[in-house]
Amino acid sequence: MRSYRKELLFNVPSRRAFINITGQVEECLRESGIREGLVLVNAMHITASVFINDDESGLHRDFEVWLERLAPHEPVSSYRHNVGEDNADAHLKRQVMGREVVVAVTGGKLDFGPWERIFYGEFDGRRRKRVLVKIIGE
């Protein structure tokens, strides 16, 4: 069994953003040389997500509006976590979108359906954050 590890770095200038990281994960897979196995891609921070969905800007706007309805940022004081912080909503939004994805590796490629793309979801940006790519297989 072989394994590979890499951290991807982000410093999003806005509070929230969705960033397509599929190409970066494919580059990791090429570097690893692994042809059969599993890739784990996870946010290393608890106010961010890694998820798989469509690379379509209208949908990303729909996600933003929907998450703000399910777990609004304001009023900041409505959350007990927000003592000297204002990011409680980011912890909640991340639960809806998920921490991680696990993707099959087949024949040296991400084994994807036609529209699957991997995204980093930032819910409390304006600081340096990391995503972990771990690949095991052979």
Place this chain on the structure above:
Amino acid sequence: MRSYRKELLFNVPSRRAFINITGQVEECLRESGIREGLVLVNAMHITASVFINDDESGLHRDFEVWLERLAPHEPVSSYRHNVGEDNADAHLKRQVMGREVVVAVTGGKLDFGPWERIFYGEFDGRRRKRVLVKIIGE
């Protein structure tokens, strides 16, 4: 390390449905001959889910009503994604229910608690769609 891959095919006649696929995943595991490892089961489409919960029709009706309340299909025009499409709600519902499950394989069996069953969740059916089963181990 050994690996196994299979696609399960679906063509659900309705827009939404929950289908118990536990037996199909068990059949894959038998075919693989793998006795210790992990099974990844994921939707290959971004308007569908794979999840683990109870095989109980009342609960499935509760899921349907609840998801429609969290991410309503109508009004279709309220979503920016719905330009020539009407499935934005399906992309959102799939995030709540999840894309994938990872299940332990122990002694050649799915290592499950008493009521765990694997479901395919369709949120935009009436077309051909796929689920990927990838098993690694030995």
Place this chain on the structure above:
Amino acid sequence: MRSYRKELLFNVPSRRAFINITGQVEECLRESGIREGLVLVNAMHITASVFINDDESGLHRDFEVWLERLAPHEPVSSYRHNVGEDNADAHLKRQVMGREVVVAVTGGKLDFGPWERIFYGEFDGRRRKRVLVKIIGE
């Protein structure tokens, strides 16, 4: 490839609770002797979750209030699943928080960001329940 399996046992005296199980998973990892691979940690019951977030009591109170708003326990009779049961909301809450986490193992440690901690989320306690820890690697 090596594999390791252990069940963690819980009997939460209240209906709902969040319990930090990071130390127990680290103990499993030490016992396994595995240095590179993946850990799967999953609830074996369908009214409970395993998730990764912050070990902060204010945030846990925010999760409790938020989940009760998204999937209220009362009125119990509003759920079709609740025929002789009262835990339909627990099945829904578990979908929001997730069944499982997959964590990278690097150099014999859980490969975590600074604030990542693993929690057992109980939504229908007052009975004996289990969490599965499965580790594969070498």
